[in-house]
Structures are given as structure tokens and as C-alpha cells.
Amino acid sequence: MAARPVERGPRMIYKSVAIVGAGFSGSLLAINILRHAGPQATLIERRPVFGRGTAYSAPHPSHLLNVRAGNMSALSDRPQHFAEWCTARGLGGGGDFAQRKVYGEYLGELLERSSARAGERLHLVNDSVTGADVTDDTVTLHFDGRPSATFDAVVVAVGNLPPHAPPGLDPDALPSDLYAHDPWDPKVVEGLTPVDTVLLIGTGLTMVDVALSLDAAGFGGRIVAMSRRGLLPRPHVPPGPPGDRNEKPTTRASALLREIRARSRAIGWRAAVDELRPFTQGLWLGASVEERTRFMRHLRPWWDVHRHRLAPAVAARIAAMREAGALEIVAGKPAAFVNRDTHVDVTWRPRHADTPSVITARRIVNCTGPQGDLARSTEPLLRGLIAAGHARADANRLGLDVDSQSRLIGADGEAHPRLFGLGPMTRGAFWEIVAVPDIRTQVWTVARRLAQAHWVGGEGL
Secondary structure (H helix, E strand, O other): OOOOOOOOHHHOOOOEEEEEOOOHHHHHHHHHHHHOOOOEEEEEEOOOOOOOOOOOOOOOOOOEOOOOHHHOOOOOOOOOHHHHHHHHOOOOOOOOOOEHHHHHHHHHHHHHHHHHHHHHHEEEEEOOEEEEEEOOOOEEEEEOOOOOEEEOEEEEOOOOEOOOOOOOOOHHHOOOOOEEOOOOOHHHHOOOOOOOEEEEEOOOHHHHHHHHHHHHOOOOOEEEEEEOOOOOOOEOOOOOOOOOOOOOOOOOHHHHHHHHHHHHHHHOHHHHHHOOOOOHHHHHHHOOHHHHHHHHHHOHHHHHHHHOOEOHHHHHHHHHHHHOOOEEEEEEEEEEEEEOOOOEEEEEEEOOOOOOEEEEEOEEEEOOOOEOOHHHOOOHHHHHHHHOOOOOEOOOOOOEOEOOOOEEEOOOOOEEEEEEEOHHHHHHHHOOOOOHHHHHHHHHHHHHHHOOHHHHHHOOO
């Protein structure tokens, strides 16, 4: 392999950048590159709609953002931009939880306006990327339906990858009418009767969305949601006094847990978790692989349900469904799935129980959340970059390994200056990189680098 080019000051000039993926991360990067008068940008998306992605394409009004509008601006330098956008349209203010489809409209409008002003500086390409040839000087992308194109840099912004099948379930052995691999497929709510049982594997935010969709579609049967611990995301409450932490917490998982518990007793658990926000990425970056692994094994489920919360209206609806017996949350692990043509017999072992039970499900929906293990990914671009040694999985197999500048790290341990990763796929490096406030900061930083704006004011010195 040829030696990697060494980045020496402003000599690494990018005249053309390809962004693969036009969800939140990719679209916002294109917008910020244009705002920084950066290189020509090509935004590539296989789906027909740009600027939304899976998260903000939710069509039903019951699907709300999990963060108040006041914290959802797409623009780092205009923190109230989304709240002002909503207010101007009579859609609420900064303290409200907007509909996710409204946020998708907001992102789409930002991209459309940027594209209209950009002229030839922004190209929107509706196609699939099938592979890449990477050299020290260029990156050539290959497409499914058009000629290859060469760029100075490529940014991988493919968002969350589809979930893995639950252990013991063979997707090829179950027809799509019995097993829904994609929880966002509209057919998930179709063809059901009031005597049916729908089994949702997973009890996190994805499960909440599917349960709400079933409820909105008028499903009158039984919904069972199963996860190992049976944990549900906690609800937001009206904001109280913020925490006053000004010192970086310890990176040892056990000591940090004790510290947060003590803070929770003093100021409430929400404030105790929220006051970690300025330190979370630094804590993760400073933790050893062993500490990260220990956190993932023992604390991640608890962190997720306390950190990523439900809008109050959503939490109230889920509580009402549980009270009415329409939704049941169980803790346990599925062990076997037997196709009975019109239903599936699911053998599962309840938590802390020795005797297995059986659920007869008319439909199973995979709500386990996005995958992170790249070895199991079918994404052609990712598989090709890894096979060629230009990218690798992070140590905890959460996604792509990147350095502090979001550049992809190859098999040789070096960061390539022409390959970048954005958004949830970089969770292994930054951890707190799945919510809008964190992604917009990462996008802003990468856009400034690609536009050479990071040299302004001595940032690059």
C-alpha cells in the first residue's frame, strides 16, 4: 500500500466532496459546506427523498421528537433556528415537542433553499453507491445506475444500519407477513385482526414508534414488547434548575455510576444525567477499551433509557396503552421461532425464570435498534472500504472507527485525509453522536475542515 499523504497545514485542498447519504447528517453537511463557501458538494441518496432520512420521515402525528424544539436547531451558530421556524408557522415554541414529520419538512426546506442558492456548487444524485477506489490523491465512487465519478474527498453519512435479526430467528424461514425486519415498513400495521398478537422484539424508542403506529392504525389486538431487561425509556418532565457541575467526572464506569447516583439523590436523576452532556464525549474519548466494554455490557441499557427520553404526550399514550392491556412489556430472551404458516410460536425465557414460555404471534417486528457490527453489514460501500483496508470497525463494534477529526481509520491504524465518517456510525469514537445537538457540532467541524475555514482565527495553528 502506498504511503498515506501527510496533512501539512492548508495544503490539503478539497475542490470536490461526495457525501453518501442524505439524511440529517449528510444533508446538514452539504448545507454547511455551502455556508462556509467550501468545495463543490455532491449529495448522494438512494431513496427518492433528500433531507429527511428514516428518523424524520415518520408520517404519523403521534411520532414526536424526543427533544424540545429549542434544542433542535440544525445550525450550530443559530441555536434557536428551529424554534423560530416553528413559531413563525404556528407550530409551537422552543418548549414544545414537535412532530418528527415537521422536523423533516424543516430539514427539507433548509436543503432546498441551499440548493437553490448554490447553483452548480451542489449536485443532488439519486442513486446507490456500489463501491469506491481510493488513492492518496482521489476517491472514485461507482454507482448502480450511472458512470463512476471522482472526488477529492468522500464522507460516509449512511446513518443507522438496519437491525440484526434476533438470535434464533432465521429471516429467510419466515415470510414478510409474519416477520417484519424493517420496523418502519408501512405494512407492519396491515392485515391484522383484533384477535392477533404482535410481538415487538425490543423495548426502546423504536418499539414505542411501532406501538404508536399500531395504535393509530386501530389495531385492537394484543401487543407484547420484549427485551432482556424490559426497560422502557423514561419520560421528559418540565425542566427544572440545571445542574452546576464544572469538573470533569471520572472515567471509571463503577465510580461514575456511584457519582451519578449521589448526584441524583441531590438534584434529581434527570439533572444529574443532563449535566454530563458537556463532558460525555470527552469521557468516552478518555476511557480505555476495557472501560468502554464494561460500560456497554453492564450500564448501556440503563444509560439509554435515562438519557434518551420520551416526549410527555408519547409517554402518557404508552402508559395508557399498558393500563388498558393493549401493550404488555416483558423481560426475557427469545430462544426459538417456529413457523406455523399463519402465526409463529415463539419460545422465550422470562428473566430470572428457569421455565420457558411460548407466545403465539401473528406478526413479529424487529425493534432491536440499529446494528453496529460492520462485519454483518450488507452495505456495499462499507464492505468495500473495509475489504480494501481503508476503513475498519471500532474496538467495540459500534460502527466505523474514526479519529477526533472524523476521518476514517484504516486497517493500518492511520486516518485517511480523504475519507470521513459522520453521525451515528461514528458512535465508537464519540459515543454521544446520535442526537441532533451532537451531530450538528460534528457536521459543523467537518464542514469547516473541508472548506478550509478551520484555519481562520488560528484554529489550524
